[in-house]
Amino acid sequence: MKKHIALVPGDGIGPDIVAEAVKVLDVVGKKFGHTFTYDTYLAGGCAIDATGKPLSEETLAGCSKSDSVLLGAVGGPKWDKVASDLRPEKALLGLRGGMGLFCNLRPAILYKQLADACPLKNEIVGEGLDIMVVRELTGGIYFGERGRDGDKAYDTMSYTTAEIERIVRKGFEIAQKRKKRLTSVDKANILNSSQLWREIVEHLASEYPDVAVNHLYVDNAAMQLVRNPRQFDVIVTENMFGDILSDEASQITGSIGMLPSASLRGDSFGMYEPIHGSAPDIAGMDIANPIATILSVAMMLRYSFSMESEAAAIEDSVSKVLDAGYRTADIYTESMKKVGTKEMGDLIAQAL
Ligand code: NAI
Ligand code: MG
Numbered sequence: 001m002k003k004h005i006a007l008v009p010g011d012g013i014g015p016d017i018v019a020e021a022v023k024v025l026d027v028v029g030k031k032f033g034h035t036f037t038y039d040t041y042l043a044g045g046c047a048i049d050a051t052g053k054p055l056s057e058e059t060l061a062g063c064s065k066s067d068s069v070l071l072g073a074v075g076g077p078k079w080d081k082v083a084s085d086l087r088p089e090k091a092l093l094g095l096r097g098g099m100g101l102f103c104n105l106r107p108a109i110l111y112k113q114l115a116d117a118c119p120l121k122n123e124i125v126g127e128g129l130d131i132m133v134v135r136e137l138t139g140g141i142y143f144g145e146r147g148r149d150g151d152k153a154y155d156t157m158s159y160t161t162a163e164i165e166r167i168v169r170k171g172f173e174i175a176q177k178r179k180k181r182l183t184s185v186d187k188a189n190i191l192n193s194s195q196l197w198r199e200i201v202e203h204l205a206s207e208y209p210d211v212a213v214n215h216l217y218v219d220n221a222a223m224q225l226v227r228n229p230r231q232f233d234v235i236v237t238e239n240m241f242g243d244i245l246s247d248e249a250s251q252i253t254g255s256i257g258m259l260p261s262a263s264l265r266g267d268s269f270g271m272y273e274p275i276h277g278s279a280p281d282i283a284g285m286d287i288a289n290p291i292a293t294i295l296s297v298a299m300m301l302r303y304s305f306s307m308e309s310e311a312a313a314i315e316d317s318v319s320k321v322l323d324a325g326y327r328t329a330d331i332y333t334e335s336m337k338k339v340g341t342k343e344m345g346d347l348i349a350q351a352l
Contacts, residue, residue: 002035003305006066008059008095011045011088012278013288013341014072020290020345021070021297024317027352028301028310039066043095044074044088044278055091060098063271068304070297071095071273076280097138101263101271102163103170104135104242105299108249108259113322116333117254120226131232131249132174135242136167137263140193142239159193159238164200166266171236172208181233182213185221185241197238218245225249246275255330257289260296262303270304272296286340289328291318294348317351 144156274292
């Protein structure tokens with residue numbers, strides 16, 4: 001197959017980790033007889049420096065016409081003083097919203113080799129912890145009406161029935177292919193948008209009788225994730241709750257540097273990125289963990305290109321390299337072999 005991929009490396013560690021993911025993708029191409037071609041676009045702080053705007057028409061159009069997008073991360077202290085609507089992070093919202101990517105999948109899988117890097121006790125996480133966070137990505141408080149008015153500032157969380165229904169259906173469909181357990185997370189004891197969310201989940205549940213559904217308030221869900229993470233199979237939730245809970249879930253896997261994500265809209269198109277940010281504190285030091293981005297490429301092969309064997313081959317290679325004891329600094333534990341960003345990418349490419 002021939003596939004054209006838009007690369008948006010972004011800022012900080014973004015370019016370094018995207019380079020390693022492309023290295024792995026090229027090996028997949030050779031091994032399985034596919035041709036991957038690339039165009040690289042600016043977004044975030046680097047785009048502000050070059051064009052004055054975090055997201056140009058050219059980047060959005062280039063990404064939209066590609067078969068899928070691989071994004072690094074955007075932002076950094078250099079642009080912290082920029083006006084709110086021109087901040088680097090606006091590029092993310094512009095890409096997600098502009099391409100209609102409403103469904104964000106964030107699998108949190110604890111590799112057995114990283115049990116020691118997980119801050120929770122072994123008896124709490126058990127073997128093979130695997131949680132899928134399904135986060136709504138183009139609505140809620142990140143997209144609602146906002147403003148600043150003298151000494152008052154506000155953001156609004158709003159959802160329509162249609163927006164909730166399409167993401168909740170995704171949650172049910174994904175649960176059907178897994179352990180058939182769906183936890184819907186909201187704050188229905190306080191928020192109107194959450195009350196509507198809960199009503200819709202209840203209503204749709206009858207269409208998916210094989211899936212066991214429960215509801216948790218988000219504050220309780222945050223607690224349950226560290227108290228008893230094994231109760232979760234699929235979590236479906238609104239934009240900001242999903243953002244926060246998936247960072248929390250990432251720690252169970254040992255490091256935020258391990259978690260990939262896919263942002264989808266229902267056809268084969270998608271944008272793929274690690275869940276972490278641009279990590280300015282370690283940018284340019286060759287110590288960032290590229291695995292989250294490499295696993296994001298595996299998700300791209302699976303969800304956008306229906307290349308299941310190729311995706312599994314990348315995941316196996318990551319597992320083999322961890323088996324062999326190689327670790328970047330963020331997942332390093334005593335007696336393991338410490339490697340940098342490039343070496344980790346090389347090892348995974350070689351394992352393939
Ligand atoms: P962050 O995720 O960039 O970093 C949090 C901590 O995790 C840091 O100590 C960092 O060194 C570490 N870390 C992150 N990725 C890592 C990796 N691959 N390997 C090893 N360690 C890693 O979040 P932070 O510090 O809150 O934000 C930094 C910048 O990134 C901000 O400008 C923020 O707005 C932006 N950001 C961008 C995102 C995106 O582009 N999707 C998502 C989150 C934050
Ligand atoms: Mg986040």
